Amino acid sequence: MFLRKASTNFLSRIRLSSTIFSASRATATNSSPIPLSGKLKGYYDYGSRGHTWRTNHKDLHLWIILCGQAAILGINAEPVLAEDVSIKSTSENEGDNVIGLHKIEDASVISNEHTSKWRIFTDNGRDFFLQGKLEQAERFFLSAIQEAKEGFGERDPHVASACNNLAELYRLQKQLGKAEPLYLEAIKILEESFGPEDIRVGAALHNLGQLYLIQRKLEEAHKCYKIKGRVLGYGHTDYAETMYHLGVVLYLQGKEEDAEALIQDSIRILEDSGQGESMICIKRLRYLVKIYLKSGHLADVEGSQRKILRIMELSKGWNSMETVIAAEGLALTLLSAGSLKEAQELLERCLDSRKSLLPEDHIQIGANMLHIARVEMLISGHLRKTSSSEAIAELNKAKDHLDSATRVARQVLNKLTKQIGNKQNYGASEEIIRVGRTALVILLQSLDALGLLVITKQELQESSERYSTIPEAEDALFQCLFAYKEFGTESSLSDSPEVKAEYLSCLKHLSSLIGNATADGTPQPRGATLQELKDEIKRVEIEISPQ
Structure with a gap:
């Protein structure tokens, strides 16, 4: 008995x-579920002559605000600052990966005292932001808003850029009540300037959706993401990110099937665009596994985990804790499904790798x-x-x-x-x-x-x-x-x-x-x-x- x-x-x-095992992962991988860095991936320019996305990555594909995911959800927490930079074209500056001052073509802009100050305040605010000196950054961003209003006008897109920067800083500081009205003001100005269907409006709405996601205001986040999808086009590669976030919202609302479909489409778009083996795609596959587990779809869990392991084996090999963790996840699923021999083989291989990578105790x-x-x-x-x-x-x-x-x-x-x-x-x-x-x-x-x-x-x-x-x-x-x-x-x-x-x-x-x-x-x-x-x-x- x-x-x-x-x-x-x-x-x-x-x-x-x-x-139990996942609780011990961070020790070996040195990763944290709550990113604290203020690292800047890129910034957006609402300049009067051109609107160009600049980034410190060479494989640039679009020039819109793509704010990161909320840290408390394990989604991308990297803020994206907006900045006024009028440059000739993306292709002419393709090799320039340094975030800093760029040549401004419009002489009338340079001659304007207010816009020169606005530019200085923006640059200094961004620099302090990157250094993690948020109080100093806040003072400069506040000054940038004032100078933008005086130099360009109360309803100019430069004001929207400055509002977005300050809102991102407040979001990072968890001062969400201060961030929301700034996001809303930026969106309103952009709608007045470019129309509600403009890509810049969709990008700004994405940022606001991130804020609502942190606050668990799921219906509001849902609306923001849907609008961005309509603006970009539902098959657009950058909409894949929004589809993922929208899938997270639906999952948190208890709508697992709808969430599953959206995240699957998000992954498909990445795969069709040649990003099927990227870490972004792996991250979304892992979230899909979470949904499958909750709904009890073990066959789908196994399929997704096999795909993750294959990518990790090809990209990092077995001398990587990330590959070991992916293999162990698949092994535990196989164990639940009764595939004991394959589970045993995978776990033994994981043990061999761990012994070579970690202390014996x-x-x-x-x-x-x-x-x-x-x-x-x-x-x-x-x-x-x-x-x-x-x-x-x-x-x-x-x-x-x-x-x-x-x-x-x-x-x-x-x-x-x-x-x-x-x-x-x-x-x-x-x-x-x-x-x-x-x-x-x-x-x-x-x-x-x-x-x-x-x-x-x-x-x-x-x-x-x-x-x-x-x-x-x-x-x-x-x-x-x-x-x-x-x-x-x-x-x-x-x-x-x-x-x-x-x-x-x-x-x-x-x-x-x-x-x-x-x-x-x-x-x-x-x-x-x-x-x-x-x-x-x-x-x-x-x-x-x-x-």
Whole structure:
């Protein structure tokens, strides 16, 4: 009975491993889900004689404002500043990738004192913005708005450019209430100057849509993106970005099918334009995987993940953590779909790459070993019907991997708890706490799985004493409980609902094991009575339920 219940629980938790692993990614990849840089990709000129998109990338394809995605959604957070630069043509300046002052052809513009000041204020504001000196940048952008109004007129596109710059700065500072009226003013001026169907209006609406997306004003964001789509043309390559953002909005509104269709079209446009292997396309494929997972379309998840892995293999090779992470994602999907051998091969290749890229006691290596052990236990379950010896051999391999995962997790926790203890006076960093919780979850899962493995192996060996190895299983589960107390309570790592959930799983498995043994007349183990375990289970369930 215990084995059947434990097996069911084990299978239902396979997908959890991907969450556990993803929590440890940033350590190796050095990436952050919340970009903080004010790096400028490009800027837009609403000049009186020409309207030219300038960028620090040579593969330029359009000259419109393409603001980044909102940081809190993991979308592109890079602000785009507008600037007045009248230059001859994009082709004549193709090799000029330096953002700075450019020749202004209109002598009347140069002779105007206000416009000269406007240009200086804009340039200085942009320079301070790029340096991350936002207070100084704000002062110059405010002055640029005033000079634009006095030099060009209250309703001139230069005023719209200056308003957009200040709005982008406020968005970066999370002063969203200040940013919105500036975006609206810029859009209104552009509509008056160029008409509501002009491409510049669509670009400005995209920026406003980003603001609404951050604020979770989904209907407003939806309208902004739709207008930009109408202006650009729904098959336009730059509309692919807007389609993606609109898909995100629809997904957040619970409209998964509509979101899926839009993001698929966004990816198709990129592929048709030769950008199917770009990081932008990979990012959208990953979001599509998220939608497929929620809707339970495992075949579509697998197809998208295979495409991502193929691109990563070709572009970065296996000496890259990004490729390893893509392969592990596919392996976990294959595991859920029952393709155990392919999942095992991928996970073993991931482990080989990690060992060459990371320290031997890195928590990602421990997580990888735990994944492989789970696959080997499932393979053993299939083999037991045909060959007990082969099934036992798989369990032995799984035990080795679980022992290694346990060792790595303990090493990480020993190091981190010392760091946490040394920083108690001023608080441990979020990164230390995050990695510590990940390591504790991996340790608890490994010990929990080890208890199940011991019982499964005994059944396969058909021992004459039915519960001859029960003490070994109990020992693994008691270690799980002791680890929670040792590393979790004393260092505050147990404040996580994920950690508590693993602790609860160990408690329930140990309670079931002891209950079955007691019913058969086996003496209760030392360390805890069945009633004490049941009381602890109730206590933890009460703690977890609000979360």
